[in-house]
Amino acid sequence: MAQDGGFDLVVVANRLPVDIELTDDGSINWKRSPGGLVTALEPVMQAADGAWVGWSGGPDFEVPPFEGDGMHLVPVTLSAEEIEKYYEGFSNDTLWPLYHDVIAPPAYHRQWWDAYRRVNQRFADAAAAQAAQGAVVWVHDYQLQLVPKMLREQRPDLRIGFFDHIPFPPLELFQQLPWRAQVLEGLLGADLIGFQRAGDASNFIRAVRRLTDRPTRGPIITMPDADGRPGRHVRAASFPISIDSAHFDELARTPEVQARAKEIRADLGDPEVVMLGVDRLDYTKGIRHRIKAYGEILQDGRIDVQGATLIQVASPSRENVGAYQELREHVEGLVGRINGEYGEIGHSAIHYLHHSYPPEEMAALYLAADVMLVTSLRDGMNLVAKEYVAARSDDRGVLVLSEFTGAADELAPGALLVNPHNIDGMKDTIVAAANMDEREQRRRMRKLRKRVLADDVTKWSDSFLGVLTAMPSRQDHV
Known part of the structure; x- marks a missing residue:
């Protein structure tokens, strides 16, 4: 904590890095949440004695700030109505489908937008109250795109970064959003805006160029000062996120x-x-396409059901959103049909698991799998692909990877890339992966592991914060 009572580093994310509950006597119990963002930022936060602002996870759950895992945790309270409209509504039924190539149709409701704006203001107020003079504030993800501008209006002394964990859509899709100008202005409150892929940063720059009057030059957008003259500069760039690959490697080596x-x-x-397929049960993950392709491979006789099986882990996700309920019914119906046609007593063609699992079990599943199927229709990064690689210290296994994931930019040399919309092409690649000889597996996996173990999550956070803190607080010229 700085001498003025504030914190030199404040992270703002939709969720806190811990799950909390109140005991009967009013005290707080908490446990650390799993997730790459927590892993990436925890050592940085602890070193900086930082604060983390986020939703506590339940409706009307009012908890005062508390210390946890060497961080100052600041819960933001949301009502049940705000969870419905800001989170389930605008964030996950408007922005999520729009930003993922309109795989499902987005819904546009003014009441949802009003709730989104109101909740973003609450997060901005909480962050402003925690930040020391001249502090760094790092805002995360699509739920909080208005926070940078709101924060800058209150605290122009701050250095503000924003990282978008999901894709940023092409202009032709983004301009459908009725509140497109407000979202762009919200993001432009940051000094540095990070994206998973260079293409996402380019999409953002193009949207700014077309939908605002802000001048751009390469990755730099110039913002006006109070007198309308050229003032501060905003940089948009790619910073591909990763995992704690060394930890996952060590975990997979344990007896x-x-x-x-x-x-x-x-x-x-x-x-x-x-x-093996491991996904949140989400329509962006291409689970239906994958299962359809696998069923057709069995039908064609290209893989013998007695000699092969598919494990599909589909962890529960956004179960109050209608599109997700429909997806679950469709996937489970498809699995049931394929198992009914091709399964045998004591052997299922597909083992479908609608659960979440701890890291130890996931590492074991990765080690047990000869072929990892990551066939997302659209994905900001997809860390499952990197976890599989980090777990394979035996240099075995084959990664089949959708070209529409951020991970494809980094892992193309060792993975087998597929277009999941091309079912016939995906079938051919899956069969090739199943029949790949050990020598080719090792050649490819060594390339993958070299990249994943070198570019870990610490390198990602260091890179982003390094660029942010090195940026001049105000420039007169590019």
């Missing part, structure tokens, strides 16, 4: 995880080929 991987294969009947 317990390696024994569990062998147990999983034994429980499956020791098939020749185990394929």
